[in-house]
Amino acid sequence: MTKGLFRQDHPYLFGLIVLGAMGMIFWAGVAFFISRLVHPASGDLFTHKNGIGVIDLQGVMMTSEETLANLAEFRRDKNIKAVLVRIDSPGGAVGAAQEIYQDIKRTAEVKPVVASMASVAASGGYYAALGATKIFANPGTMTGSIGVIIKFANLEKILDKIGYQTEVVKSGANKDIGSFSRQMTEAERALLQEMIDDVHNQFIAAVVDARKISANTVRPLADGRIFTGSQAKAFGLIDQLGNFTDAVNQAMQLAGLAGEEPNLVYPAVKTFPFMDMLVGDKAQSLLKLMQSAPVSLMYQWNPSVQ
Numbered sequence: 001m002t003k004g005l006f007r008q009d010h011p012y013l014f015g016l017i018v019l020g021a022m023g024m025i026f027w028a029g030v031a032f033f034i035s036r037l038v039h040p041a042s043g044d045l046f047t048h049k050n051g052i053g054v055i056d057l058q059g060v061m062m063t064s065e066e067t068l069a070n071l072a073e074f075r076r077d078k079n080i081k082a083v084l085v086r087i088d089s090p091g092g093a094v095g096a097a098q099e100i101y102q103d104i105k106r107t108a109e110v111k112p113v114v115a116s117m118a119s120v121a122a123s124g125g126y127y128a129a130l131g132a133t134k135i136f137a138n139p140g141t142m143t144g145s146i147g148v149i150i151k152f153a154n155l156e157k158i159l160d161k162i163g164y165q166t167e168v169v170k171s172g173a174n175k176d177i178g179s180f181s182r183q184m185t186e187a188e189r190a191l192l193q194e195m196i197d198d199v200h201n202q203f204i205a206a207v208v209d210a211r212k213i214s215a216n217t218v219r220p221l222a223d224g225r226i227f228t229g230s231q232a233k234a235f236g237l238i239d240q241l242g243n244f245t246d247a248v249n250q251a252m253q254l255a256g257l258a259g260e261e262p263n264l265v266y267p268a269v270k271t272f273p274f275m276d277m278l279v280g281d282k283a284q285s286l287l288k289l290m291q292s293a294p295v296s297l298m299y300q301w302n303p304s305v306q
Contacts, residue, residue, distance in 0.1 A: 051263035052251045053080040057100070061092030061124050064099040070267040071103045075110050080265060081255035082112040084247055085132060091123030091145065094199055101206065104131030112254035116247035117141045117238070122226060126237075127203060130210035133254065135238040136247040137229030144232060146207060147224030148199045150192060152178040211236055 053074035074080045115132035122145040166181045177188045207218045232238045
């Protein structure tokens with residue numbers, strides 16, 4: 001009776017509520033449909049058919065949780081006979097790149113993993129690929145960029161012009177290292193350079209271990225320069241030249257499925273895409289990047305067009 005009275009007393013409000021509910025249902029349906037198009041083979045997880053797990057590693061890597069969860073899922077799934085990691089990334093945060101590299105390497109100890117480089121797989125993108133059993137790249141793929149970078153904004157002159165001053169109370173001499181309101185001291189620069197060199201050496205060690213080439217060979221190549229896929233192949237930084245299809249065929253062969261029709265299995269979509277944009281890990285990662293950009297230690301290649 002109360003519901004009927006509400007509908008009669010507030011017809012416009014009731015109509016808006018109904019339209020809103022219908023709109024949410026409509027967009028949820030659209031999102032679900034799009035997710036099925038993006039990941040057409042996701043349903044194969046329930047068919048108990050042997051397949052190749054495919055993980056997309058795209059964009060700047062600021063977090064690793066989703067990728068690690070997908071790798072763990074494919075490691076446990078007995079029907080997934082090999083994993084293919086499709087990389088199209090200029091790199092990202094050091095911690096995220098190292099975590100993904102370690103988990104790809106961990107997965108490769110259980111079943112074959114093939115890394116397939118798309119347009120760009122540089123810096124942290126290349127670091128992640130090092131954990132794979134085999135690395136494929138297109139002849140024109142931009143890869144390499146074996147290096148580390150950290151940037152700080154120096155707004156001292158601008159702040160002086162507008163009369164802005166900061167007062168700092170700190171517990172130690174280096175607590176405000178990288179402050180945007182003053183020039184960096186030589187002692188601070190030396191400390192940061194020492195840290196950068198340490199992380200750079202970690203990157204080089206990963207290349208040496210994964211590619212089975214000497215540190216003396218890697219170090220001259222590890223000055224941050226970019227290589228094409230063809231150049232990377234010549235230097236021994238990747239295994240083979242080939243596109244996504246070639247990588248799939250290699251994964252099928254390593255999995256003992258050669259000659260069969262490829263069954264590509266993508267991770268299940270955990271949230272609707274439009275909700276991911278609003279509250280998902282990628283949106284939160286972008287916010288964190290914007291908040292911490294001046295002090296982000298990065299494995300990242302930053303191309304610019306001028």
